[in-house]
Amino acid sequence: MCGPAQCHNPIHCIVPPHMLRVMALRGDASVQQMARALLHQNEEVRDERAERMTGGLVPEDGRSGLFVSSALARSVPDRHVCDRRIHDGEGKAALPGRLVRGEGDAPTGDPEVDRAYDGAGTVFELYSEAFGRNSLDGAGVPLTATVHHRRNYNNAFWNGTQMAYGDGDQKIFRTFTELSVIGHEMSHGVVQYSGGLLYQGQSGALNESVADVFGTMTVQRKLDQDVYAADWLVGAGILGPDINGRALRSMKAPGTAYHDALLGQDPQPYHMDLYVDTTDDNGGVHINSGIPNHAFYLYCMYLGGNAWERPGQVWYRALQQINNPMATFHDWAAETMDAAIALFGAGSCEQVMLRRAWRLVGIAC
Amino acid sequence: MMIEVASSGGFGGIAAGGMSKQLDVTDPSSQQPYCETFDPDALSRLADKAGHPSAADLQTYTIAVTDDDNRRHVFRLREDALPPEMLDLIDAM
Numbered sequence: 111m112c113g114p115a116q117c118h119n120p121i122h123c124i125v126p127p128h129m130l131r132v133m134a135l136r137g138d139a140s141v142q143q144m145a146r147a148l149l150h151q152n153e154e155v156r157d158e159r160a161e162r163m164t165g166g167l168v169p170e171d172g173r174s175g176l177f178v179s180s181a182l183a184r185s186v187p188d189r190h191v192c193d194r195r196i197h198d199g200e201g202k203a204a205l206p207g208r209l210v211r212g213e214g215d216a217p218t219g220d221p222e223v224d225r226a227y228d229g230a231g232t233v234f235e236l237y238s239e240a241f242g243r244n245s246l247d248g249a250g251v252p253l254t255a256t257v258h259h260r261r262n263y264n265n266a267f268w269n270g271t272q273m274a275y276g277d278g279d280q281k282i283f284r285t286f287t288e289l290s291v292i293g294h295e296m297s298h299g300v301v302q303y304s305g306g307l308l309y310q311g312q313s314g315a316l317n318e319s320v321a322d323v324f325g326t327m328t329v330q331r332k333l334d335q336d337v338y339a340a341d342w343l344v345g346a347g348i349l350g351p352d353i354n355g356r357a358l359r360s361m362k363a364p365g366t367a368y369h370d371a372l373l374g375q376d377p378q379p380y381h382m383d384l385y386v387d388t389t390d391d392n393g394g395v396h397i398n399s400g401i402p403n404h405a406f407y408l409y410c411m412y413l414g415g416n417a418w419e420r421p422g423q424v425w426y427r428a429l430q431q432i433n434n435p436m437a438t439f440h441d442w443a444a445e446t447m448d449a450a451i452a453l454f455g456a457g458s459c460e461q462v463m464l465r466r467a468w469r470l471v472g473i474a475c
Numbered sequence: 476m477m478i479e480v481a482s483s484g485g486f487g488g489i490a491a492g493g494m495s496k497q498l499d500v501t502d503p504s505s506q507q508p509y510c511e512t513f514d515p516d517a518l519s520r521l522a523d524k525a526g527h528p529s530a531a532d533l534q535t536y537t538i539a540v541t542d543d544d545n546r547r548h549v550f551r552l553r554e555d556a557l558p559p560e561m562l563d564l565i566d567a568m
Contacts, residue, residue, distance in 0.1 A: 134525075203559035203560075260562060261566040261567075264492040265485035265492070266485075266486045266532060267530065267531065267532040267533050267534075268530060269526075269533065270527030270528070270529050270530045282492050283492065294486070295486075298529070298531040298532070302529035309531055318531070321531070345486075345487070358486075372491050373489055373491050374491070390484075390490075391483075392484070395488070396484075396486075396487070
């Protein structure tokens with residue numbers, strides 16, 4: 111029971127925790143700070159400039175009552191300027207580490223540094239040229255990354271302001287600076303600046319799926335592969351030499367990326383009937399992402415061509431339009447349907463095939 | 476004092492990708508940084524910290540400390556709640 115003796119802020123008594131989490135994700139600076147303070151009263155809320163930009167939504171021009179991400183609403187500038195800043199963590203945990211390659215600098219000779227630099231540029235180009243987006247936030251935010259993060263570190267992440275890549279332990283993982291991984295991590299930044307998807311349960315799995323979709327799209331565009339030529343793998347080649355697996359995830363055939371004595375079987379489902387209820391992994395965000403991943407793959411197979419064209423435009427528009435950080439798979443499917451109608455018209459092939467793709471993974475919309 | 480650390484989660488979502496380590500602090504004078512950093516009260520304060528709401532693919536750490544009175548204190552913390560110095564100590568365990 112929240113009484114006056116325990117709680118001096120009336121909002122804390124009225125607003126449930128899930129709403130506070132949305133406010134912490136989506137609000138302006140003052141709202142974020144208030145929400146965080148209420149959620150974690152013992153913490154001194156950090157004043158991070160990038161966070162103040164997080165997830166800003168603005169009214170859609172000319173359509174009263176509708177909101178879109180600031181990146182979508184902003185008119186496309188004449189020129190997007192990439193600003194990469196690659197740091198060397200030197201095996202330590204402190205971020206960002208020592209700056210070793212800035213924009214325009216020559217290759218360093220360190221493969222991790224140079225792959226992180228080149229990969230960041232490729233992802234920047236995808237968003238700029240295919241989607242008219244100026245960097246992760248739509249406003250040209252520098253692309254900050256750290257390689258050689260910690261020792262034998264089996265992970266890569268987006269921490270809200272930058273990317274970090276471990277070197278792997280050379281047994282389970284051999285590297286994390288593979289292009290689909292870089293595209294995945296940077297796309298978490300795009301999700302953040304597009305209104306955000308809470309990293310828990312279905313909305314968290316959608317966050318993961320969007321990162322996988324745009325991560326694989328980055329590879330396909332770089333290789334100029336159409337949807338039939340692509341391998342649809344996330345993290346191809348990053349597993350250790352003795353691991354029996356091709357990649358971390360397969361969008362074409364979720365659940366088949368690896369089958370190994372140490373790692374076990376790839377647990378990703380491809381259909382809602384196989385949805386995994388778990389408390390691990392933030393409610394299975396890396397597991398159940400297989401379902402929307404496979405829906406995107408099926409949609410691409412129906413439409414043909416390049417993933418970053420019609421299918422990618424639908425997914426990107428849905429991401430910019432959705433105004434629901436706690437979206438379910440069904441909410442997301444409905445948003446993609448709205449995007450397909452807006453872009454290609456009601457009854458269009460793009461809309462009909464999208465509905466069919468969602469139905470094939472067990473989601474009616 | 477016994478310190479046990481295990482990690483899970485992250486980009487791969489693979490349990491085997493995590494680590495599991497333990498350190499038996501038999502001589503506190505020579506392992507003072509561990510005693511101070513993994514003090515249950517200090518860990519309790521860290522557990523109250525919030526990370527960035529939009530961070531993704533971070534690992535989760537389960538840290539168990541058995542004190543000299545044989546009491547076991549277990550904490551579950553997201554990676555960005557741990558200070559870099561603590562993560563470096565974990566890597567060095």
